[in-house]
Amino acid sequence: MAKNNGDGKLHVAMLPWLAFGHLIPYLELAKLMATKGHKISFISTPKNIHRLPPIPKTLTPFINFIKIDLPKVKDLPENAESTKDLPFNKVKYLKIANDGLQKPIQDFLKTSSPNWIIYDFATYWLGSLASELGIRTAFFSVFPAVMLGFLGPPNVLIHGDPDNNDNDNTIIIKRPKWVSFETQVRPSLYQLTRWGHYNSDGENMSDVYRLGATVDGCDAVFVRSSFEFEPDWLNLVKRLYKKPVIPVGFLPSTSDTKDDDININNNDSSWLVTKQWLDKQEKGSVVYIAFGSEAKPSQYELTQLALGIELCGLPFYWVLIDQRGASDEEVIKLPIGFEERMCGRGVVCREWAPQFKILSHDSVGGLLIHSGMSSVIQGFQLGKPLVLLPFSAEQDLNATYLVEKKLACMVPRDVDGSFEPESLADSLSLVIVKEEGNMYRDKAKEMMSLFGNRDIQDQCLDELLHFLSTSIK
Incomplete structure (x- = not known):
């Protein structure tokens, strides 16, 4: 059984899902806990840890990277260790390989005896495994409370909604019965269909x-959130889950870690060329376009995007993912001459951009x-x-909440997407240039005091660490 250290410092293991949209926030949280002197064992695959x-050198004594090899799985391409390395239809094999980590994770927990292990949605089997060893467990959601609350309580996620016997997607795009307050948050039917296409197969447990x-x-x-941002949804999640739900803050970038993106080559030489180009543009004129390490537009979406960007007339910097790993055979292409x-x-x-x-x-x-x-x-x-x-449907929920x-x-x-x-083009011009879009520009400046607020982040961290310290057996 894990025990507290004599100096009051914790040993916390962390196991994020194999996607950089999860790995990076987990690492940010690990660094914050390490600044307080707590020991962190950060577990992932060798290739992901390398990337x-x-x-910061001041934190290296406190963060230990634990490399565990993924088991070989049929149809999982060689050297694919994150969602970034795979087309959508092969991510299910990564989840199956991830499920094969149960034995090495169990061995690590037995020999290391951390006080806590913080883990992600994909490793659904970890709770009972750690509990048998007397190790406390926490699910860290990189998704905001609006998504967790909309999807509902654990019994609905596991067994389905009894009021939706026919699997009718039109029911879920309405406000769920467990959401007691008025809200326009919901995914579109198009995104639900698209999301379900990648999750409804007999080879793998569904994400839900x-x-x-x-x-x-x-x-x-x-939860990567704060009560200042989504109080109603955080309180709803507390009621639905019937267990402690603690916002850890937004984990904003800090001055010494401004490049916590996926810097595969650990090489920032491209920044000099990029800065020279940015320096030539008018203040506040450039549109930065990026859809994360996982979202890859369809060919239709890419074409419409390119035509709309061309039409708006604004300068732009576009980080484009046109292929997800070497096994992705659907390479999308910009319109000829664009x-x-x-x-x-x-x-x-x-490529990677800072x-x-x-x-x-x-x-x-x-x-x-x-x-x-x-x-x-x-x-x-x-x-x-x-x-x-x-x-995706998850991004739809975020977007409709922000709107x-x-x-x-x-x-x-x-309705067809x-x-x-x-x-x-009209949306870009409205938000960046037109006078009618002042409300969006003003709101964004207001949000600086929330999303970049170090006091709020420090308070969230203190409350989290207090909970971790006082809750161990």
Whole structure:
């Protein structure tokens, strides 16, 4: 059984899901706990650990990276260790391989005896495994409370909603019965269909089941959020989960870790060229376009995006994922002649880009993003307004919440998910240039005091560490 150290310091193990949108926030939380002198065992695969940004030298005595090899799984491409390395239809094999880590994780817990293990939704089997060893467990959700609350209590996630016997998706796009307050938050039917396509197969546990079993089997739930941002949803999650739910703050980038993106080559030489281009642009004129490490537009979406970006007339910096790993056979292509026509006006970057540095530049006037929380947080931390184009049901929930709070503008889509280049161009011009879009620019500046507030982050950390320290057996 894990015991507290004589000096009052904790040993916390962390096991994020194999996606950089999860690995990076977990690492940020690990670094914050390490600054207080607590020992962290950060567990992942060798390739993923190699690709993580370096930690400050002052923290190296406190953070130990534990490398565990993924088991071989049929149909999982060689050297694929994160969702970034795979097309959507092969991510299920990564989850199956991840399930094969039960024995090495159990061996690590037996020999290391951490006080806590903080883990992700995918490792739904970890709660009972750690409990048998007397180790406390917490699920850390990189998703905000709005998503957790909308999806419902663990029994619904595990067994389904008894009021939805026919699996009718039109029911879930209404306000769920467990949400007691008025809200316009919901995923579109199009995104539900798309999301279900990647999760409904007989080879793998669904993400919804994994989430439900993870919540059901843990001792506490930590959420990347704050009560200042989504009080109603955090209180709802507390009521639905019937266990401690603790917001850990937004984990904003700090001055010594501004490049905590996926810097595969640990090489920042491209920044000099990028800065020279940004320096030539007018203040507040550039659109930064990126959809995270996982979201890859379809060919149709890419074409509409390119035409809309061309139509809006604004300078742009576009981080484009056109292929997810070597096994992705559906390489998307920009319209013929697009890059030639945009030469000088815009940059298309197909490699890692120093996102925080780019967003910090005065010439960047706004973001076109998928509504992933890491990009939302960085944008608001720097006071940049947001235009949203979600690519999944989870991103839809984030986006509709931000729109409901009048914090961002979402590109209009038809019921089949289609959108016109004109709609995209109008949304970008509204938020970045037009006088009518002042509300979005003003709101973004207001959000700087919340999303970049170190006092709020420090308070969240103190409350988290107090809970961790006082709850161990």
